[in-house]
Amino acid sequence: MANLPTLLNLKAAPFEATGASSAASTASRERRMQSAEQLVLDLCNPDLRENALLELSKKRELFHDLAPLLWNSFGTIAALLQEIVSIYPVLSPPALSPTQSNRVCNALALLQCVASHPDTRMLFLNAHIPLYLYPFLNTTNKSRPFEYLRLTSLGVIGALVKVDDTEVIGFLLSTEIIPLCLRTMEMGSELSKTVATFIVQKILLDDVGLEYICTTAERFFAVGRVLANMVGALAEQPSARLLKHIIRCYLRLSDNPR
Numbered sequence: 001m002a003n004l005p006t007l008l009n010l011k012a013a014p015f016e017a018t019g020a021s022s023a024a025s026t027a028s029r030e031r032r033m034q035s036a037e038q039l040v041l042d043l044c045n046p047d048l049r050e051n052a053l054l055e056l057s058k059k060r061e062l063f064h065d066l067a068p069l070l071w072n073s074f075g076t077i078a079a080l081l082q083e084i085v086s087i088y089p090v091l092s093p094p095a096l097s098p099t100q101s102n103r104v105c106n107a108l109a110l111l112q113c114v115a116s117h118p119d120t121r122m123l124f125l126n127a128h129i130p131l132y133l134y135p136f137l138n139t140t141n142k143s144r145p146f147e148y149l150r151l152t153s154l155g156v157i158g159a160l161v162k163v164d165d166t167e168v169i170g171f172l173l174s175t176e177i178i179p180l181c182l183r184t185m186e187m188g189s190e191l192s193k194t195v196a197t198f199i200v201q202k203i204l205l206d207d208v209g210l211e212y213i214c215t216t217a218e219r220f221f222a223v224g225r226v227l228a229n230m231v232g233a234l235a236e237q238p239s240a241r242l243l244k245h246i247i248r249c250y251l252r253l254s255d256n257p258r
Helices: 004-042 049-059 066-072 077-083 097-118 123-125 131-135 144-162 166-173 179-188 190-205 207-216 215-236 239-254
Strands: none
Touching: 004 049, 004 066, 049 077, 049 097, 066 077, 066 097, 066 215, 077 097, 077 131, 097 131, 097 144, 097 190, 123 131, 123 144, 123 166, 131 144, 131 179, 144 166, 144 179, 144 190, 166 179, 166 190, 179 190, 179 215, 190 207, 190 215, 190 239, 207 215, 207 239, 215 239
16 A cells, blocks of 8 residues: 555656646747737737748747738738838849848748738638739849748748638739739749649639639630749740649630530
């Protein structure tokens, strides 16, 4: 019987360890959330914004529910839009520096976080925030800063279409997204072409999108011509990933009886 307390302690140890581990995990999450909240507050301070953009964009996957925090914090979305609008003047004539490109792409990464979250996606869309990105997609300069800017902007649109939602597709079709994606599919890097083709593919997979593309010969042949040119270019620079999306676009176009 003298050994009984020891046996009880041995059996209790795993539960105590589990409880301690759970408490440590909770404390860690709370610390991360406090850190995120402070960084979000820093976004509204011009002197602290650059570092806050960098830290939040790097660690956005670690912060639980960062998107609602960004959306519902006073002045935060306005600060991100200010970052975007501030580089419009250097788009044409092209004078975008790598530092400027990195900074605005960090802001875009946070907007992608908002666009991909189910609680903020439609709020993001109803505010017409994607329209602020279209000047970036309309650029043709092939330097690295511009390419990075286009790719990150496409990532925001890609996050919107990744979840099948006719309302999202309807909104995008009311804008110039198809011509902008077609332009990138013709002149972008392999990765930009892949993301732009993915966006067109997701639009086509929605019945509203397929009908829109096939309603007029002009739209249909514009898409068909770009896809054909891309297939021809793949003969010189093969990309299985890009070809996969091109084939899926062709396959979906064939579903239209016209």
